[in-house]
Amino acid sequence: MSDAPIATLAVIGLGMATKPHLEALEELRGKVNVSGVFNRTRAKAEAVRDTFGFPVFDSLQAIADDPATDGVIIATPPNQRARIVAVMAAAGKHILMEKPIERTLVAAGDLVKECADRQVTLGIVFQHRMRQGARRLRQLVDGGQLGELALIRAEIPWWRDQAYYDVPGRGSYDRDGGGVLISQAIHVLDLMLSLTGPARSVQALAATTRMHRLEAEDFATAGVTFDNGAVGSIVATTATFPGEQERLVIDGTFGTAVLTGGRLDVHWRDGRSETVGDVSGTGGGSDPMAFPCDWHRDLIHDFAQSIRDRRPPCITGHEGLRVHRLIDAMTRSAATGCIVNVEETP
Known part of the structure; x- marks a missing residue:
């Protein structure tokens, strides 16, 4: 069996909710690659680079244009999701997104539909x-x-x-x-x-x-x-x-x-x-x-495997709507x- 990484992911948004994601990705090093991180405040991205060694992307479009990036973890506040999902889905990048999907039921449904229409995998972070x-x-x-x-x-x-x-x-x-x-x-x-x-x-x-x-x-x-x-x-x-x-x-x-x-x-x-x-x-x-990062680690690992195996992740966008x-x-x-x-x- 090949020892190559399962998938390569980028991280978008580096606020409080990202801490267990970064720790989980550190534990998954070698199994899941990190192509880079992006944050609107570049200083936060550079601090993550200095701590974890993950490269820094200059823009969302740079992630979308990166052929090595299979998918993204979106951990921004909910009001920033629509634009990010639009850019990433259009580029064919699979998406693992922090809860909630969006601020309202209608907006959440729109994002789930957009990913389905673009045929990109959408997973939701419900680590419990x-x-x-x-x-x-x-x-x-x-x-x-x-x-x-x-x-x-x-x-x-x-x-x-x-x-x-x-x-x-x-x-x-x-x-x-x-x-x-x-x-x-x-x-x-x-x-x-x-x-x-x-x-x-x-x-x-x-x-x-x-x-x-x-x-x-x-x-x-x-x-x-x-x-x-x-x-x-x-x-x-x-x-x-x-x-x-x-x-x-x-x-x-x-x-x-x-x-x-x-x-x-x-x-x-x-x-x-x-x-x-x-x-x-x-x-x-x-x-x-x-709380520990174990639950995020297992969820991210499953998401990476779902990309490789071309199957739904353990928690899909449609399921997250419930x-x-x-x-x-x-x-x-x-x-x-x-x-x-x-x-x-x-």
Whole structure:
């Protein structure tokens, strides 16, 4: 078997969210090549070059024109995505993009369609799916070992201090598309839906607490019905000091699975129990990047293999739209005070 790298990727955007990507690419050196990095502020790109040795691109077009670059990792704020995707997709570059896909459901659908029309691979960074406990939970759900799913509870009691929201545009609709739902809770909600299947309807409440000053919400809660007949609840906030591990609880007719951070505890009704993984940091406290790069490493490696093998990545753009539909429905429900159906389009 050849020892040649699987694929060559460039990194676009070098803000806070890029740290685990860069560390993961360092661990993947030799398996995944990095053709270079690009940031609107060149000083950041040069700092990454000095730390990791990755070359610096002078422009987006230089990446698009580089024949050695197979794909790109886009880690910019959501309001910068449309132009970048247009340039890269037109050049045939495959795209692995940080969540959210875009600020609104319609805009997210447009980007997914553009990549499909250009026949470029689009993967979305939902790294919580790559944790050991989450993978084992998927095996149990897919194998029917929990029985029929009955009750789902997603709890995201995270913390961000005001300095986090003092960064220009953070927590705004224009730059981020919203607050805790689309910027933080989206990870757990995506994981939830990957296990339960689509949500059917929601009744939600959203608010900005006295803990923060920001345009969008730092608290949201909802009751949910799912297509599979299960019901559930969601509570998400960044106003719980000092921040706790998120929990996803799935009650089935044969047993209950509790995913706390990265640790899975399963209790079957026949008395058996199982524990997989550990309660590792997931960025729920004051440092949003306080978690290992392992999950990003595995996701990037899968994306590189998907390019080589000409297959879909483990989390596609179309699949990533599912959580956008849920967040859109929660936002509309909170605004109207009514039960809202989760739209199936775009």
